[in-house]
Amino acid sequence: MSKKVDGSTFLKGAAILGLASLFSKMLGLIYRIPYQNITGDLGYYVYTQVYPLYGTLLILATAGFPIAISKMVSEKLALGDVYGVRKVFRVSVVTLVFTGLITFAGLYSAADWIALKMGNHQLALPIRSVSFALLIVPPMAAMRGYFQGHQNMAPTAISQISEQFVRVATIIFLAYWFMNTTGNEYLAGAGAVFGAFTGALTGFLVLLVFWRHNKKAQVITVDADAARRFPEESSLSLIKRILYYAIPICFGALVLPLLQLSDSFTVANLLVKTGYPAEEANILKGIFDRGQPLVSFGAFFATALSLSLVPAISEANARRAYATIQNRAELALRLTLMIGLPTSIGLAVVAEPVNIMLYQNNEGTLALIVLSFTTIFSTLGITSAGILQGLGKVILPARNLLVGVLFKVGLNMIFIPILGITGASLATVIAYAVATALNLRAVVRYTNIKIRFQSFFIKPLLAVLMMAIVVLAVERLSMNIFVDVISSYRLYFSVVAFISVLTGAIAYGIALLISGSITKTDMQLIPKVNKIVPLLSKLHLLREK
Secondary structure (H helix, E strand, O other), X not given: OOOOOOHHXXXXXXXXXXXXXXXXXXXXXXXXXXXXXXXXXXXXXXXXHHHHHHHHHHHHHHHHHHHHHHHHHHHHHHHOOXXXXXXXXXXXXXXXXXXXXXXXXXXXXXXXXXXXXXXXXXXXXXXXXXXXXXXXXXXXXXXXXXXXXXXXXXXXXXXXXHHHHHHHHHHHHHHHHHHHHOOOHHXXXXXXXXXXXXXXXXXXXXXXXXXXXXXXXXXXXXXXXXHOOOOOOOHXXXXXHHHHHXXXXXXXXXXXXXXXXXXXXXXXXXXXXXXXXXXHHHHXXXXXXXHHHHHHHHOHHHHHHHHHHHHHHHHHHHOOOHXXXXXXXXXXXXXXXXXXXXXXXXXXXXXXXXXXXXXXXXXXXXXXXXXXXXXXXXXXXXXXXXXXXXXXXXXXXXXXXHHHHHHXXXXXXXXXXXXXXXXXXXXXXXXXXXXXXXXXXXXXXXXXXXXXXXXXXXXXXXXXXXXXXXXXXXXHHHHHHHOOOOOXXXXXXXXXXXXHHHHHHHHHHHHHHHHOOOOHHHXXXXXXXXXXXXXXXXXXXXOOO
């Protein structure tokens, strides 16, 4: 029997993953602050040089598989082919264990060569340290895809939170221990990236608990006669189908780590060629990387939305429910823009106090301001890629993002010698903008979605401008009020940043309602939030459409 997914269920899945992703991103932002404070910008450089390399191989080994598996599982469940679902899972686990072994062996054995290409032989130990996680994460990816295909986002969410919590605890503990016992930033970095292994092991164990429970439940609920009506698909055929969907998605998902990896191989090396001493260039690279967690944090909602979009749109596409596809795509893009736009503008406005609050000084603030505009394009890019993948157009996002990476590498070569790390930020923004523009053009073409200029752009932009004006005024006022009250330089800017960000969030929410950017119909589809619709309606703050 076909299992239909209405808009509320779709958004509920996005909300579950969104909360988990929010928590993970918060930890991912928070741990980098004490880590940078413990190890300094040089220690931060070590971590941010190595981790994108691991992230790139991790995506090659796993990233497309949860989406591909969730797509195949949801399609077979819609037909009632339960045994087919189980075989998809078994085949995918074996395939992913194999890819994990290959990537682990390749990274571990090539560590010295990679470190040399990065321009710093001391990076070899951290590279080997992080490689062990590749033994655990691939089978975990298969399990996540299985649960997501059932529209059950809780196992993925809980395992993500557990994985991140243990990873962060490992990073802070080992960084602190190595710095206090040896004072060596490279050993601290090796200990920090080893957290990828301890975190992955924890997430895998959590998923095993869910899997055992699910397996017991299926023994009772499976209708064997109904399930065996479907011809059994060969393992080779399943592997081909999984790879057909997964490989392009893998390449598509590579954009962020590839962009960061291109920085690992180019930024410090180009700065050295420009005339900076090697250690100073490494420290500047660490300063540039301060902005990465802030930009990634802004993309959490789009990432969660994308994970829910693929099976939801695949299911609608299988039923030829084109109106449903258009509605879901339109709502997803509009919500994404309403999150990405204020995140980018807001970060640009409060960049200086946030930089000092998190990293103790205002080094690299201009680079952070420029980099903040990445979030507008990265969030729209992630969501539009999810729509295209759900429609089966899995190659398009990969191709478009590859174009963006090529722009990034070329622009780094041009901008960094002229503008330094600010040039690297500008290259990142342009690269995302190019890839996202290509994605959106494809979405319009294949869904015939009607993007209404006023509701999509004008109203959210008006709300963001209202927010920015309020935040600028509050930021300046706070600076004047607390300048003679708080003696600590960092605490002073922390208070200013906190007040500004909180004011911005409240101001933007009110501005959205006043401008009509979010309507009563939209809010009724969002779990939990829909409970305050009657109150907002009484206050005449909500429009019907």
